[in-house]
Amino acid sequence: MKAIIYYSLSGHTKKALEERFEGDYYRLKGKIKIPRRYFFQLAYLGMFASLNTKLSYEPLEIDFTKYDEIVLGSPVWAWTITPFMKKFLKKNRFQNKKVTLLLTNEGGPGKAMEHYKRYLDPSNTIMDEISLTVGHDYEKSTIIKK
Numbered sequence: 001m002k003a004i005i006y007y008s009l010s011g012h013t014k015k016a017l018e019e020r021f022e023g024d025y026y027r028l029k030g031k032i033k034i035p036r037r038y039f040f041q042l043a044y045l046g047m048f049a050s051l052n053t054k055l056s057y058e059p060l061e062i063d064f065t066k067y068d069e070i071v072l073g074s075p076v077w078a079w080t081i082t083p084f085m086k087k088f089l090k091k092n093r094f095q096n097k098k099v100t101l102l103l104t105n106e107g108g109p110g111k112a113m114e115h116y117k118r119y120l121d122p123s124n125t126i127m128d129e130i131s132l133t134v135g136h137d138y139e140k141s142t143i144i145k146k
Contacts, residue, residue: 001066006073006102007084009034012134013073013104020102020130021071028084029058064094069127072116073102079110081119089119100128108133 002023007030008014014027064070072089074081081103101116103109109131117126 002069002071003062003064003067004071004073005060005062005088006071007075007082008073009075012132013075013102016102016104016130016132016134017071017073021100023069023071024067026060026062028060028082028088030084060088062092064092064097067097069098069100070094070124071100071102073104074112074116076103076105076109076112079108080112080115086115086119089116093121095121095123097124098127099124100130101126102130102132104132104134106134 002021003026004017004021004023005026005028006013006017007028017025072085074085077083080086099120101113103112103116105112113129113131120126
C-alpha cells in the first residue's frame with residue numbers, strides 16, 4: 001500500500017501527484033497566514049525556507065506500518081523543500097520503505113532533491129526522483145527524472 005504525503009499551496013504539487021499515484025493521501029496544512037499576493041508569498045515563504053525555519057503544520061496521524069511505499073511531494077521554495085515537509089520528515093523517521101520524491105518548481109529545483117534525501121533514514125530505498133517544472137502554464141510542464 002502507498003501513502004502520499006504532500007504540501008501544496010498553489011495546487012500544482014497536488015495535481016502532479018494525483019496524475020501519477022494512487023494511494024492514501026495526507027496533506028500537510030501549515031499553521032501560518034499566507035499572503036494573498038503572489039510576490040509577497042514568494043518573499044515571505046522564501047524567507048522561511050532559506051532560513052531553514054521548521055514551520056508548524058496541523059498534526060497528521062499516519063500509521064507507517066500499513067505502508068510499504070511512501071511518496072513525498074513538495075514545491076520548491078528558495079531552492080529547497082518547504083519548511084512544513086522538513087519538519088514532518090524530521091518528526092517522522094519511517095524506515096525500510098520504498099520512497100518516491102516529487103518536486104514541483106517554477107524556476108529550477110536547485111539542491112532541493114538533495115535536501116529531501118538529507119531528511120530520510122538511510123534504511124529507505126529511493127525508487128524514483130521526479131522534478132516537474134510547472135508554473136503559470138502547467139499543461140506544458142516538463143518532466144526531468146534523475
